[in-house]
Each structure stands twice: as structure tokens, then as C-alpha cells.
Amino acid sequence: MNAHDEEHMKKLLQQALPPVKGDSEQRRDLWPAVLRRLDARPAAPALTGWAGFNSAWFDGALAVGLFGLAAFFPASIPLLLYYL
Amino acid sequence: MQNGESGVLNQFQQGNAAAFETLFHQHQRAVYGWILRITRNPAAAEDLTIETFWRIFSAHARFEPARGFEGWARRIATRAALDWLRTKRTENELSAEMLDAVAAPVEADAAVTAEIRLKTAMAFARLPPKLRIAATLAVIEEQPQKDVAAALGISVVAIKLRVFRALRLLRKDLEEQGIRP
Numbered sequence: 251m252n253a254h255d256e257e258h259m260k261k262l263l264q265q266a267l268p269p270v271k272g273d274s275e276q277r278r279d280l281w282p283a284v285l286r287r288l289d290a291r292p293a294a295p296a297l298t299g300w301a302g303f304n305s306a307w308f309d310g311a312l313a314v315g316l317f318g319l320a321a322f323f324p325a326s327i328p329l330l331l332y333y334l
Numbered sequence: 335m336q337n338g339e340s341g342v343l344n345q346f347q348q349g350n351a352a353a354f355e356t357l358f359h360q361h362q363r364a365v366y367g368w369i370l371r372i373t374r375n376p377a378a379a380e381d382l383t384i385e386t387f388w389r390i391f392s393a394h395a396r397f398e399p400a401r402g403f404e405g406w407a408r409r410i411a412t413r414a415a416l417d418w419l420r421t422k423r424t425e426n427e428l429s430a431e432m433l434d435a436v437a438a439p440v441e442a443d444a445a446v447t448a449e450i451r452l453k454t455a456m457a458f459a460r461l462p463p464k465l466r467i468a469a470t471l472a473v474i475e476e477q478p479q480k481d482v483a484a485a486l487g488i489s490v491v492a493i494k495l496r497v498f499r500a501l502r503l504l505r506k507d508l509e510e511q512g513i514r515p
Contacts, residue, residue: 251498251501251502255505255515256498256501259501259504259505259515260419260473260501262369262407262446262450262454262515263454263458263469263473263474263501264473264474264502265446265451265454266373266450266451266452266454266455266458266472267454267455267458267470268448268474269474269475269476270367270370270371270475275363275366276362276366276376276383277376277380278362278380279361280362280366280383280387281355281358281359282378283380283384284358284384284387284388287385287387287388288388288391289382293386294335294411307362327407328459331495
């Protein structure tokens with residue numbers, strides 16, 4: 251698909267699904283519903299120790315793993331980019 | 335950032351309910367509007383706005399006041415909307431009425447019939463949610479790519495790639511239906 255086709259598809263998509271009206275507002279006040287939701291499912295307290303396993307640690311390990319994979323197997327870079 | 339604003343953000347970070355209410359009233363409209371752009375379904379957008387603010391309050395301890403509230407809230411809202419797209423069979427809910435319900439009027443191209451528009455919308459609904467959300471925000475809603483990238487937590491290059499893949503898959507789907515876009 252070349253740049254011209256891409257522009258054409260964008261225009262077709264905009265014709266099929268026009269943008270949402272900018273002035274659309276919610277039909278009701280949502281604050282009472284948020285309060286009910288917080289009462290029903292209270293916000294989880296901050297965890298500590300193993301139970302407070304921080305996902306940032308996992309993200310870091312995953313990033314290191316991906317960099318390692320890319321460094322040792324450069325052929326995998328296009329595949330990694332494709333699945334971004 | 336003004337001192338008052340900064341104070342509210344710091345209080346919210348410590349779990350202060352009044353600060354959370356202030357932030358809710360300041361940002362609910364923007365959060366709802368952003369989610370509506372993704373879902374195109376007012377009822378779902380309201381439910382997801384509630385879900386988003388619940389997630390926001392649940393995560394108050396991880397909030398970094400120095401980075402501002404709006405972008406953080408938008409990112410959580412985007413994730414909630416993406417979860418919704420993943421669980422919904424949007425294609426089954428599409429109808430001409432729904433497509434027009436929240437859409438702004440546009441100048442229709444005479445060469446594009448109503449049937450082609452509906453088939454394009456249905457083909458678009460069949461795309462993988464992560465491609466659909468990128469194309470919805472960047473192409474249909476014409477949001478700046480850096481804003482879309484920030485909301486999805488990926489790079490601008492990745493947004494461009496996702497949009498390209500979405501349009502390519504859309505074109506392929508339409509061609510399989512005998513429509514030459």
C-alpha cells in the first residue's frame with residue numbers, strides 16, 4: 251500500500267466513521283456512581299513486601315530481555331517491531 | 335503549575351477524598367469525551383468514565399504530582415476503553431443509527447455509498463483492538479500522534495506503524511468483500 255492508497259483509506263474511514271461531536275456530554279452526573287463504586291469495591295491499600303511486587307521491576311526485566319534478544323539475534327528486530 | 339493546583343494533586347496522591355472529588359469535577363468531561371471518541375457509545379463511555387475514576391483513585395499512591403493529572407488520567411482511561419474493546423463484539427452492535435448517533439456531520443463524498451460506509455465501519459470493527467484504537471484516535475478523531483502515543487504508552491513510530499497496519503488490513507478486508515477501495 252503506497253502513500254496515495256493510505257490517504258485514500260484514511261478518507262474512506264473518515265467518511266464511514268465521522269469524528270465524534272466535540273460537544274458530546276454525559277447525560278447524568280457521574281459522581282454519585284463513582285462514590286457507589288468506591289463503596290462497593292474500595293481502593294486497594296498500598297501493598298508491601300512480596301505482596302507489593304512492583305510491576306516496574308517486571309517491566310525492567312522484560313526490557314532487558316528484549317534488548318538481549320535484539321543484541322544476540324538482530325534478525326528478530328523486525329519481528330519485535332511488528333508486534334509493538 | 336499554581337500552588338492551589340499543586341496542593342490538590344499532592345493531597346490526592348496521599349489519598350485525600352476531597353482532592354479526588356475536586357479532580358473528578360475538573361476532569362470528568364475531558365475523560366468522558368476521550369473515552370467516547372474511542373467507544374462511540376455514550377452509555378459505555380459513562381460506565382468507563384466511572385471505571386476510570388475508580389482505577390484512578392485505586393492508584394493514587396502511584397500518582398506523580400509533578401507529571402500532572404490530565405495525561406495520567408487519559409492513559410488510564412485509554413486502558414479502560416481498550417479493555418472494553420477487547421471484551422465487546424463491537425461489530426454486532428454497529429448499525430447505521432449508532433454510527434450517526436454521536437458523529438459530527440461531515441460532507442459526504444457522493445462516490446461513497448451508504449453500503450460502502452457501513453461495510454467499511456464493520457470491517458474496521460473487526461480489526462484487532464490495539465490497531466483500531468490507534469486508527470480511531472489518530473485518523474478518525476485526528477488527535478496529535480504524540481497525544482495518542484502518550485495515551486497508549488507507546489512511541490509515535492509505533493502509532494504510525496499501527497495506523498498503517500490497520501489501514502492495510504481494512505483495505506484487504508474490503509477487497510475480500512469485492513469492494514475496491
